[in-house]
Amino acid sequence: MARYIFITGGVVSSLGKGLMAASLAALLQARGYKVRIRKFDPYLNVDPGTMSPYQHGEVYVTDDGAETDLDLGHYERFTGVSARQSDNITSGRVYRDIIARERRGDYLGATVQVIPHVTDAIKEFALADQGDHDFILCEIGGTVGDIEGLPFMEAIRQLRNELEPFQTLSVHVTLVPYIKAAGELKTKPTQHSVRELASLGIKPDLLLCRAEHPIPDSERQKIANFCNVRKEAVIPALDAPSIYAVPLQYHRQGLDAEVLRAFGIADAPDPDLSRWDDVVDRYANPEGEVTIGVVGKYVGLQDAYKSLNEALIHGGLAHRVKVNLRWLDAELFEQDDADIAAELEPMHGILVPGGFGERGSEGKIAAVRFARERKVPFLGICLGMQMACIEGARTAGVLEASSTEFGETSEPVVGIITEWMSEEGLQKREADGDLGGTMRLGAYEAALSGNSHVSRIYGGAERISERHRHRYEVNSKYIAPLEEGGLVFSGMSPDGLLPEIVERPDHPWFVGVQFHPELKSKPFDPHPLFAGFVGAALDLARLV
Structure with missing residues (x-):
């Protein structure tokens, strides 16, 4: 029987509910329990696939092709459990499915309402696909009091009544702000947030209190008294030196022990946190450093590249070095007076x-x-690989090389993909069709060339599986002129039609990939491409 932990947030957004859920899951996992984490997003988009990164941050992609919230990346990185389509739902998806059922007549003439139809659909999602998991953590996006989140709160309230005693737990993440002028921590926002949650019929069992300063026992007791919980259930959540120190910090504050106590579990094994100790030690005690320049479009919001940022850190952990990231706006390199060398040297x-x-x-x-030209280690991801191919084509004499994504071109080195093979068979898309959910999404295999640089990076593997999210592909008609210009296509789709990886044998480390390797990297299992890239950067740093 799976136990459910419902995680809500109050006072303000961006308190780190996703990180808290991932950390708690990692702690339970370290005790030998099987865990799964789900995200409920109240917004009306069906998924974040068509949302601007400036609005929502990174779109995380699962093996089975779901475009999801970036918090699922935290879940995977902390637990190693691959997320699925069934682990993220939005209000938009719920309403879309309900309206489709209504149009088919599935409700037999009944008036379709938020209660029970919407709340029932949310409960079905929460209870589906339980498998043999011991704990299922459900994070509710947004903040208590948001209008769009009310159906989710009502669904939680109903589930807590319908499931068995000691089968559900409510964790509420709040803010205890520090007022500098008064020199005091203020508990009133937490009190009001818990009162708001209680007005919706949900009594929190644990409070996770985000704060910039230590919370004295007297303040914890005050929060406990006003919010109707034990003092031990008021868990301080202070800022940590890195996100990978958070599980250890929460363990020291007793979060996992208090969760188990609330579930009535008295015989839980002690956690094995050795791998987290190792990650934190590697992060805190580097033996060198490298600087990586990320030349992108959304560098003003680092959440747009969340998994990329973490994967580069993981690459540093593999070599016990600190990775300094320089976020460089690609548009600045297009200005007439741009000094590209000064920025990149x-x-x-x-x-x-x-x-x-x-x-x-x-x-x-x-x-x-x-x-x-300067023999600097290079990694191009998705569009980055396509830009490497266009640059290679222009160098090889195809001066008008471009992508049809940028408009009409006489030399479409990169073009839109309208057909491709997947495990489900032939997939077809229309060039002028909907944008949402129409890309090549999810895990696809690639066949690697023997004795290639990338094959060695992957430990001699002949086939790999990586996650994709793109609408345009490198045109295989240009493979011959590109290879004549020095690029080698060392990875192709198993049918040999779609280029997946390019490299330059005459370069110390130059790799472009059509997929997104950052989506599969973990702190305790760095992706080989990022470990190799950072290793090559370290070699260059030692020469300088």
């Missing part, structure tokens, strides 16, 4: 990430050219 590695649209594309191509 201090870099030990250059990375061009994924993205959409023409803006900044010529700046990215200029960064690729610099990395190729």
